[in-house]
Amino acid sequence: MLAFEDVTRRFRGGDGVTGLSFQVEPGEIVALIGLNGAGKTTLMRLALGMLRPQQGMVRVFGEPLDDLPAGAWGQVGALVEMPLAYPELTVRENLRISSLLRGSTPGIVEGAVDAWRLGPVADRRFRQLSLGNRQRVGLAAALQHDPRLIVLDEPSNALDPASAILLREQVTRRAQAGAAVLISSHHLDEVARIADRVLLINAGRLIGQLDTTGHDLERAFFERIRADDEHRRTDEEASR
Numbered sequence: 001m002l003a004f005e006d007v008t009r010r011f012r013g014g015d016g017v018t019g020l021s022f023q024v025e026p027g028e029i030v031a032l033i034g035l036n037g038a039g040k041t042t043l044m045r046l047a048l049g050m051l052r053p054q055q056g057m058v059r060v061f062g063e064p065l066d067d068l069p070a071g072a073w074g075q076v077g078a079l080v081e082m083p084l085a086y087p088e089l090t091v092r093e094n095l096r097i098s099s100l101l102r103g104s105t106p107g108i109v110e111g112a113v114d115a116w117r118l119g120p121v122a123d124r125r126f127r128q129l130s131l132g133n134r135q136r137v138g139l140a141a142a143l144q145h146d147p148r149l150i151v152l153d154e155p156s157n158a159l160d161p162a163s164a165i166l167l168r169e170q171v172t173r174r175a176q177a178g179a180a181v182l183i184s185s186h187h188l189d190e191v192a193r194i195a196d197r198v199l200l201i202n203a204g205r206l207i208g209q210l211d212t213t214g215h216d217l218e219r220a221f222f223e224r225i226r227a228d229d230e231h232r233r234t235d236e237e238a239s240r
């Protein structure tokens with residue numbers, strides 16, 4: 001469903017991501033974790049064609065992104081950075097537009113309002129919503145059309161515990177229906193609950209997977225990051 005083949009995208013100043021290779025298969029939830037600035041959002045933007053690789057290739061539904069027919073994006077659901085919405089339109093109107101843009105029928109909107117418990121704010125303008133409610137609208141818009149590929153960058157940001165549970169249920173339900181899910185998070189315990197695999201990203205590189213069956217996930221995470229930092233420092237010193 002989603003494949004990265006040796007993908008590199010560096011920014012002026014040297015940061016970015018380097019040599020990323022991984023796949024997300026149908027029915028699989030893959031989580032991406034790393035420290036601030038590790039490259040998670042850059043990877044997500046590359047997956048969605050919001051950034052182009054300088055090297056390597058991204059494939060969606062088996063096609064290189066450049067060859068993907070425009071209609072195929074209707075089977076993708078994504079939330080990266082801020083939810084995109086028209087501030088002067090209501091929640092319901094925004095969800096309706098979002099469904100039309102993805103080639104779905106507006107009939108799905110009421111289901112999304114119910115699923116995300118947006119009823120009490122459905123007729124409020126988007127700009128009047130709290131941060132958490134905006135995030136819920138963004139998630140409803142990303143998932144209401146039952147996409148086959150889901151890309152969510154730190155989706156539990158600003159969500160209250162009840163909404164975080166909703167998110168978990170919705171994402172798991174979509175994966176059980178065969179969707180491929182890529183999700184980034186800072187919450188290790190949340191990730192451990194839903195992900196089939198957890199990829200570790202550090203300083204723009206994928207450095208392996210985290211075993212989520214262990215007890216002290218945080219310690220395991222930080223040890224892997226520290227070991228990678230040390231390894232890179234030694235390599236840099238040796239190459240001087």
Ligand SMILES: Nc1ncnc2c1ncn2[C@@H]1O[C@H](COP(=O)(O)OP(=O)(O)OP(=O)(O)O)[C@@H](O)[C@H]1O
Nearest residue numbers: 011012015016034035036037038039040041042043
């Ligand atoms: N447009 C850009 N121009 C220059 N540098 C950038 C740009 N976008 C990202 N970077 C840099 O690339 C690196 C990776 O950033 P990215 O936003 O992907 O990290 P992240 O893992 O999502 O971080 P966070 O957890 O803080 O959201 C950072 O050092 C960032 O400053």
